[in-house]
Amino acid sequence: MKQRELIVIGGGPAGMAAALSARNSGVKDILLLERDQYLGGILNQCVHTGFGLQYFKEQLTGPEYAVRFSRETVKTKGIEVSLRTFAVKLTPAKEVTYLKPDKLETVRAKAIIMATGCRERTREMVHLSGTRPAGVFSAGLAQKLINIEGFLPGKAVVIVGSGDIGLIMARRFILEGAQVKAIIEARASSRGLVRNMVQCVRDFDIPVHYLHRIARINGRDRVESVDVVKTDETGRAVEGSSFNLACDTVLMSVGLVPENELLEMAGAKLDPVTNAVAAAAPFATSLPGIFACGNAFKVYDVVDSVTRDSDSCGLMAAKYLGKA
Amino acid sequence: MNKLICIECPVGCELSVDVADGKMVSVAGNQCPRGVAYARVEIESPLRYFTGTVAARGLEFAMLPVRTSTPIPRSRIMEAAAAARAMSVAKPVACGEILVKGFLGLTVDLIATRDCPPKTL
Numbered sequence: 001m002k003q004r005e006l007i008v009i010g011g012g013p014a015g016m017a018a019a020l021s022a023r024n025s026g027v028k029d030i031l032l033l034e035r036d037q038y039l040g041g042i043l044n045q046c047v048h049t050g051f052g053l054q055y056f057k058e059q060l061t062g063p064e065y066a067v068r069f070s071r072e073t074v075k076t077k078g079i080e081v082s083l084r085t086f087a088v089k090l091t092p093a094k095e096v097t098y099l100k101p102d103k104l105e106t107v108r109a110k111a112i113i114m115a116t117g118c119r120e121r122t123r124e125m126v127h128l129s130g131t132r133p134a135g136v137f138s139a140g141l142a143q144k145l146i147n148i149e150g151f152l153p154g155k156a157v158v159i160v161g162s163g164d165i166g167l168i169m170a171r172r173f174i175l176e177g178a179q180v181k182a183i184i185e186a187r188a189s190s191r192g193l194v195r196n197m198v199q200c201v202r203d204f205d206i207p208v209h210y211l212h213r214i215a216r217i218n219g220r221d222r223v224e225s226v227d228v229v230k231t232d233e234t235g236r237a238v239e240g241s242s243f244n245l246a247c248d249t250v251l252m253s254v255g256l257v258p259e260n261e262l263l264e265m266a267g268a269k270l271d272p273v274t275n276a277v278a279a280a281a282p283f284a285t286s287l288p289g290i291f292a293c294g295n296a297f298k299v300y301d302v303v304d305s306v307t308r309d310s311d312s313c314g315l316m317a318a319k320y321l322g323k324a
Numbered sequence: 325m326n327k328l329i330c331i332e333c334p335v336g337c338e339l340s341v342d343v344a345d346g347k348m349v350s351v352a353g354n355q356c357p358r359g360v361a362y363a364r365v366e367i368e369s370p371l372r373y374f375t376g377t378v379a380a381r382g383l384e385f386a387m388l389p390v391r392t393s394t395p396i397p398r399s400r401i402m403e404a405a406a407a408a409r410a411m412s413v414a415k416p417v418a419c420g421e422i423l424v425k426g427f428l429g430l431t432v433d434l435i436a437t438r439d440c441p442p443k444t445l
Contacts, residue, residue: 044438047375047376047377047389047390047391047437048375049373049375049391050334053332053333053334054333054334059373061375061389061391061437062389063389063419063437063438064419064420064437064438067419067438067439146377147377147387147389148385148386148387149386149387150377150379150386150387172376175376175401175402175405176376176405176409177405177406177409193334193336194329194331194334194336195329195331195334195336197329198329198331199331199372203372203398203401301334302334
């Protein structure tokens with residue numbers, strides 16, 4: 001079995017910052033695994049501004065923020081980047097098995113950093129009732145379809161939840177010529193950043209219905225409408241409050257779940273509610289020598305904080321390896 | 325008295341702005357000087373970055389992400405979006421490269437925000 005000093009799983013902002021920081025702290029043999037064809041992770045589809053204000057003191061878009069790290073990562077001797085590489089197994093003995101074109105390999109590392117990010121919560125996870133037509137997307141998937149694939153998935157959109165990706169996508173759909181009928185938020189206030197409420201929602205006069213929820217999705221082959229109800233303090237529907245919104249698309253923006261299946265497989269402790277890493281210290285896991293950073297460790301609002309913290313995580317791994 | 329939320333950074337200070345004849349007289353609630361500048365512009369002539377994508381033809385990606393080099397008047401955002409939708413690029417571009425100089429007749433450029441190399445696969 002091949003041996004490496006440090007394996008970093010995930011080539012988004014967390015994985016790149018952690019790998020660079022470990023390298024700068026004296027770790028000389030780093031393998032960075034990324035399942036996509038490019039480094040950068042979710043930043044590549046976040047074409048809006050708002051990145052870098054704290055870390056670079058500049059207003060950058062996601063791809064611009066990503067490229068500052070990806071150029072550095074690929075030219076750094078001592079970091080080997082493996083693209084189109086999907087980690088499928090992790091053991092507490094720090095063995096990683098991954099699939100890449102034409103290959104299935106297992107490598108043992110002295111330390112591992114998990115930087116696997118998040119998944120979006122789905123319709124199923126929030127128990128949205130109704131029919132099961134086409135046209136129900138997670139907000140991030142719609143973002144990928146529009147910004148990466150160049151495909152507008154709908155013309156009349158209702159957004160469920162007011163998470164940041166949902167707010168960003170409200171504006172994005174409008175800029176692409178679609179209509180956003182409403183944002184439906186179960187809570188009494190927005191879950192998203194203030195700047196997104198201002199420049200994505202208020203700027204375009206998008207109605208936000210707080211303390212409301214979708215009672216059902218209607219439509220046979222494609223979404224045709226949603227029924228919306230007001231809820232009381234206990235979350236129950238207020239009788240007679242139901243109204244119907246015609247739409248062809250429902251976007252789910254109801255939170256993120258750390259993607260920690262590999263850690264779970266290795267027997268690391270996870271928080272049963274959030275699926276974030278349950279650890280005694282930041283960026284450690286319950287398994288010695290296996291660390292976690294970025295959205296896999298906990299869900300962040302701002303990428304600048306991910307970079308700052310993943311930097312610390314890289315340093316921790318270096319110290320564990322007897323460097324720094 | 326106008327209530328604004330500063331969006332210069334993720335803190336989101338709540339600003340109270342005194343306005344007379346469409347001009348800012350004073351501002352309170354800001355934690356840093358950027359709040360003062362933000363309030364003046366937001367009251368007197370709000371500005372926003374335009375960000376979006378333009379179609380890429382025969383290149384590595386189907387879509388090239390773009391933005392304006394500096395913020396533009398908020399009232400021109402829909403026009404900027406329509407212009408970007410009507411555009412396409414066919415030659416490889418580098419992140420930061422100018423695609424349209426004087427975009428919409430403003431003293432602002434439309435720039436690429438990602439390297440878009442020739443097709444590899």
